[in-house]
Amino acid sequence: MTLLGLWGRRRSALFAAGGSRRRRWVDRVDKLLWWIPLAMIFVSGILIASTQRQADYADWYQHWVTAAVGLVIALGLARVPVESITRWPWVIYGVTVASLIAVRVVGVSALGAQSWINIAGFNVQPSEFAKIGAILLLARVLSRHPVERPVDLVRPVAIISFPWLLVLVQPDLGTSLVFGAVLLVMMFWSGMPGSWVVLFLSPVITAIVAGVFPWLLLAWIPAMGLLAWKSLPWKRAGLSLVLLVQGLFAVATPWLWNNFLQPHQRDRLTLFLDPNKDPLGGGYHLLQSTVGIGSGGWFGTGLLQGHLTLLRFIPEQHTDFIFSALGEELGFVGSVLAVLGFVVWIWRLLQIAGKARSDVESLVVVGVGAMVMFQVVVNINMTIGLGPITGIPLPWLSYGRSAMLVNFIALGLCASVARRGGHQGVTRW
Template sequence: MASLLGRRQKFFGGGDQKRRRWYDDVDKILWGVPLGLTALAGGLIASTQRQASYADWYDHWITAAVGMALALILARLPLERINSLLAPLYGLTVVSLLAVRFVGTSALGAQRWISIAGFHVQPSEFAKMAAILLLAGVLARYPIERPVDLIRPSALIGLPWILVFIQPDLGTSLVFGAVLLVMLFWAGMPTPWLVLLLSPLVAAILAGSWPWALAGWIPLMTYLAWSSLPWQRVAMAVVVAIQGLFALITPYLWLHGLKDYQRDRLLVFLDPAKDPLGAGYHLMQSKIGIGSGEWFGTGLLQGHLTKLRFIPEQHTDFIFSALGEEMGFLGCLLVICAYGLLMWRLLVIARQARSDFESLVVVGVGAMLMFQILVNIFMTIGLGPVTGIPLPWMSYGRSAMLVNFAALGFCSSVARRGKANTEPW
């Protein structure tokens, strides 16, 4: 009788316990936020295409389902096994970006896609994830302890960055820079060095906008080099030379380094009214659409500007404007808080990772996502220039969706392996 009772308890009670363990093991923030955003995005994409003869909302969800399956597979894969594949991965990344240059498909003034079996694949999206894995492997093996240690990771990411920049894809190339700086900092680079790495960009901006400010900026960077770098006199001379070089070549880069539409985007960011029916049209209509949503929005599938397609490419780069019009300020705030919660969770996972390599991968993913979120939202509300950076899990795009879910799988793998150091979620 006791044996029968034990078997019954094992059959019934044990099953419940197993189900509870499976539910407890699910990272509700790491998986719930992206899935919730993807579901919401499908409705918003459908709203942007009510007057069109095509519909991408179901394709958005189908791609998400494929990406979710990929993420679940990667979540079971220990990241340490990828270390041996980093060199072939780097080679494949460079080859794919070179292929875009020679056999790529052009659209909207840029050559960024390769057509494979009728599908347009964007290698630069996959290159971002590859760059994160490669940098994590290098920085885990060679931490940043001396200025010379910056050469290896910078050279590693320099080639794919150049290949993406000349497509031209300025937005994605900026993602590479943001990922590099954040991962260098996480790998032990001192904060003054981070400021010095960013200083040439600031010098270029000042040279083009307020040249008189260079009189204070260059001496400040020179002092920072003297106080934080070895070989002080050499470091000061190098910093002054680099600052001056970037200040001098800024006019040339403005005229010859950027395409006409890229220069127009930067100019209309400062004053969209200069070209309200041309380069400034996207920005002005996006701000009008978000503002018309007020506190609670017009309701899903009820946005007037969205319905009449006043905002071009709204289902991709400008999906946040549809959110603002139909879900209002509170809907936007909820989505932003969801992104913030996801970033906090990634930071926790990175701190509790079992190895430097795993920690750096998660930090790199967080830097990639956060940069894209900030730039996309800022450009739709007029706080930044228009760039072709999608909003993670919300903007329509097959390649970006697959890469985001793959990144999610890698982070889930790190979280699962570090589970002993954390409480269940």
Template sequence: MGSRRRDTERVLWWIPLALVAIAGVLIASTQRQAEYADWYQHWITAAFGVGIALLLARLNLERLKPLLIPIYGLTVISLIAVRLIGTSALGAQRWISIAGVHVQPSEFAKLSAILLLAAVLDRHPVERPVDLLRPLGVISLPWLLVFIQPDLGTSLVFGALLLTMLYWSGMPFAWLVLLLAPLGTALLAGLLPWALTAWVPLMMLVAYRSLPWKRLAAGAVLAIQGAVSLITPWLWMHGLKDYQRDRLVLFLDPSKDPLGGGYHLLQSTVGIGSGGWFGTGLLQGQLTKLRFIPEQHTDFIFSALGEETGYVGTVLVVVGFAVLMGRMLQVASRSRTDFESLIVIGVATMLMFQVVVNIFMTIGLGPVTGIPLPFMSYGRSAMVVNFIALGLCLSVARRERNAQNR
């Protein structure tokens, strides 16, 4: 039993380190024709993150509880500071410059939200509809501040965290469906308005059967879904910027704007497809060398992987992520406390959501959202946050193993 626990810890270490190693080579490949190089900074940042993870792995996470509100408050203040003194790039204001280093507070906000939400759900499980107010309050503030930066991709991560952690904490599945219902209503209002005649009554039925004050609950659902269906067209035109609307639509047919909004998707899929079964070889990709794909060292690093390592290389990376997530689920299910279990499931959700969205984006199955690929995309803030999150999971795994050995 102890040997299996150690194997879990080794997997939590070696898969991220292997991903970082191959990513450094791919980043170097994407910048062969450039006057700058970020691959060594990628590895240096990872080494710094490993040091933090090693320290956190020896920490009892229960000791963090008194610090969670100050940490959360600091991240909220940093997100507000982005609006006031932030640095802009690529049409968005998301960074703060500290001693010449660009820090992205939204990355750290994801982690602080996980920690505080885990503590709230541990102390106040969702047993009544009113209990949802606390977790919604924890998530809503950083979500709103990230959304208006604007950073649509990262804001989606907060929604995934909330829903998954609520379900893991024991909230009824029907309530989870009702929380997702406004999203379904918004999509149908824009794509298939006639389908709302079936969707809204179905959600009313779910509310009637699963919530107290049945008639009141069904009426509230009707009012909320009606409001969402009416406000969706306005939000589409005025709540999103032009490039965000293009990203959400053009992935369905990027050839409509091959030199504009669809350019990233077309070049990415061509690059991945050109790799064939075994790829062109590391540092040998021609599309990567000629820099046909913008921002390939960050959001589109998976396309460089596909071109230079082929189908086999991409499958190995996807399997590596799947094994990593599976081991995190094992750690979460064996955790000694609900608080620790919720932290691990939050970390697993954060990483897996980013993996799925990023890969779908690069192969043309999803819109361009600007979500990085964990441990592989270049980005110092994201890398440090990923290793901090890894250290938290290792702490839970080590504490559980030590308890079993006593």
């Protein structure tokens, strides 16, 4: 055989080996984990462009540019073990807290909140990155000290309280609520009984009941006392503490409502119940959002064809109210598909968490799932009139550089866990 023939055979073998490796790599890609967010980003770029058709600016393409940068970061993180990232948890915590303190010192104000830092001409929102920092630190702490006794609650609650408070005083109520959701879900995943989750949430319910149906407190507070007696190890001390907290919230909430909150703050929390009370003020967003979603019908008006979106009836629609543009232009079917996409994605995260090699990796994935799902539920309820406006963006769909990068960092961390979890944890089509 000639030298040329031998080289041809060698080259064919090399190409075949390379193709085989590429096929194995493609087979190992977790398609649900990656394709669902990427599909949402593609559609949302068009929706954002639709909201800016009559605007004097057009920065919708930056949504895709930021996503491309985030994708590169996620692909890099997917190859790094999460265990090595969380090896220095207090460094992560220190950077997180320092960035939030910097916001108070040199932060930039916008839309009534001082939440951004200007870096090289770009406004960066540290509170978004603080969510990832909190998840990584809590994962490391809870993997070593799972919540199995009441005293185990002190460490994770103390850790999350400082960044939570710094975010709350910006003020950024929506993001601060995300910290609480992440904390509860991760503590539950680490071993905390479900009854304790109810006791944790009960003061919030007590506050709401005290303001709306105070007579229900006669049944609610004794029910929480009974739950504390049955589920807490120190029965008398636990019962006394729970009843004390419930009583304080029941008494203090009406007083704080009338004397501490300003009228516009009270309206923001309650106008979703009847936005027609202030149709040109606080209720305007909700009314226009629900009208836009309702006008989409079953299949919508089509991409770039929404009438309310064209006329810009909804301020800041490309950020927190992007779901209203989706409902108008893609209709009920498109809205349901978006919701199902989030549900399937969270379901995939739970599979990955269940097959993770370590408690740290499992807790990181669960924390990411809690962060994303809480934002999805709050944002969509807000846009359809079932909840107050809190300023929480819709993951992958809302315009926002910091939020997009954080979502991709979270995706990269979850992909790293899925990659190390073995072939059984990979979805193949």
